[in-house]
Amino acid sequence: MPATNGPLQAILERAHRIPGLTHFPGVDEITRRLDALAAEHPDLVTRRRIGTSRLGDPITMYSIGTGPDEALVYAGVHPNEPIGFWTAIRLAEDLCADEELRTGCRWNIIGCIDPDGTRLNEGWFDGPFNRVHCLEHFYRPAPAEQVEWSFPFQYKTAYFDQVMPEAFALMRVIDELKPTVAVSLHNTELGGVYYYVTKELEGFVAELHAIAASFGLPLELGEAETPVARPLGPAVYEMISAKATYDYTESLGMTPYSSSGGSSAEYAERHGTVSLVAELPYWTHPANDDQTPADEPYAGVLVRMADALGNDIDVMLEIFAAARPHLSGDSQLVRATDAFLPYLAKRPERDRLRAAKEDPARIATVAERFGLTDVHRSFRLRFGGMLLRALEGEIARGSAAAAVHPLARRMRSLYREWQDEAATLDHELRTVPIKDLVGVQYAATLALLGAVRREAS
Incomplete structure (x- = not known):
């Protein structure tokens, strides 16, 4: 493990204690595990229904700890990206087990914000974990039906207000909590690790690099996911936005795509929230x-x-x-x-x-x-x-x-x-152990709160 500072070292020690995992949890397992945790710790966990999916699944949030800081962590914004389901579960488990971890911050965890879409991906969650099997059972919602990209958006000639019930549930939570930090749990497919953050924070890029290195994962140093992404450091980018995408497309002389909305991070910025996305791959390649x-x-x-x-x-x-x-x-x-x-x-x-x-x-x-x-x-x-x-x-x-x-x-x-x-x-290809993928996302989530607290002190 590379040399790190004291707080980050403690975070990495927690992250490396995540046990071996052999599958990704589906909607019913996510709910069962988080409900069991709430039942086991009724004095610590507040369980609250925040919405209902279009096909009738309840959407539940679990709050653990006390303020003044509010952290919001939500998985399944893209339902083909299941690493975050384990990250949410593990974070909730550790918060219940460790008083120090929950001191000074209430963590609000949504284990799955899009149950309908997640169920259409569950065909590959138990393996085999090869690319052919995974992508034959892959489902990604239409852009206007993605929770991540269906927030209200108005810019130049673009206008979007067809907010889905799932995204509306998340909007209400963001407006209620006005979170200090928010982590939208994503992942990629093949490549290296890369990150998005809405604000440059002193020392945070180096911490994100150290987290990936501690698990032996390469950074993604090739083509950026989108030419709109502005690098803050190698494999760390300023959070992409619908506005920036519109302007870039327009600069090429093309008609901007306007059939979807803004992101959850764009929406949360009105409250001063600092948002993070950690993108992790199932497979890596030497290139x-x-x-x-x-x-x-x-x-x-x-x-x-x-x-x-x-x-x-x-x-x-x-x-x-x-x-x-x-x-x-x-x-x-x-x-x-x-x-x-x-x-x-x-x-x-x-x-x-x-x-x-x-x-x-x-x-x-x-x-x-x-x-x-x-x-x-x-x-x-x-x-x-x-x-x-x-x-x-x-x-x-x-x-x-x-x-x-x-x-x-x-x-x-x-x-x-x-x-x-x-x-x-x-x-x-190298198949990355699931526990390492969860470990990077988990550590980056905790490191974000630490970086924001340093900035405010």
Whole structure:
């Protein structure tokens, strides 16, 4: 473990005590574990229903400790990102067991803010933990149905006010608590560790680096998740926002996407809340932090991968357009596919415009080239899998028109080719132990409160 200061060392010692974990908990297990904790510690845990999902699941918050600080931690804002479910559970358990940990702060923990979406991912939560299996059972809500990105938003020509019940529940909690810190529990898929924070805090970037290093995880030093992200240090970025994304898209001469809203962090900033996102990967690759030059200009990689992604999106759009009149409108998978494919179809154009502004002499790093290549691989596995589930789900429910059957067979054949290509990378990937992923997120959460307290002292 690298040398760290006293407070961070104590945090890391707690984080490294997280036991081995062999699966991700689904909605019912999350509720069962947190309810049992509340029943065991009625003097410490306040259990409160804060909302109801669109399909009728209760959404519950568990509060532990006393103020004056208020911390808000919420998991499942993207229901395909389950590391945070364990982080929320472990944090609640430790708060009940350790008086020192809860001194001076009331921790408000939402174990799962999107139960409906989470249930559509539970098909891979018990493994096997390989990329092909994971992404074949992947579900990500349409942008306007993501809790993280469905907060009210008005900027220039963009306007969004179709706030879902789940996001509205979180809004009410934010306005009530006016939290000192908020941690939205996310994770990525393959790569290194990276972070977003809404405020530069002295010494915090170094602490975030030390946390990842203590678990032997690389930082993500390749292509940023979005060109909008402003680095505060290696693999640490200022929190991305809907406004910044709008301005960047507009600067390229493109029409900004305006069918979703702002983020939870943007909303919480009105209360002076400092928010953190720690992005953790299930798998790492040796190229993730390789800063050596590749043998290809960066602009050339952008164009090459834009063309490859564009070709695959065009095929999926063709299949979906032919099937759409025969698919059920009440399916979350259909709605998500209907939103994502046109949205993703704009990315190749954006990347070609980016390439035109790049210095043609700049050589890509190995990490950048691998990252851009893998975005293409990931997108077609993710969203091709969702399209396939939408088609085969219609057939499985016994309501599919005859036209859907050949489209499903075509998509299944294409998807197998993509799976076979992805599987050739398996021998190069390292599967990160779940306990280490939870440990990094847990430690970063505690370190954020410490950094904000230092800043205020």
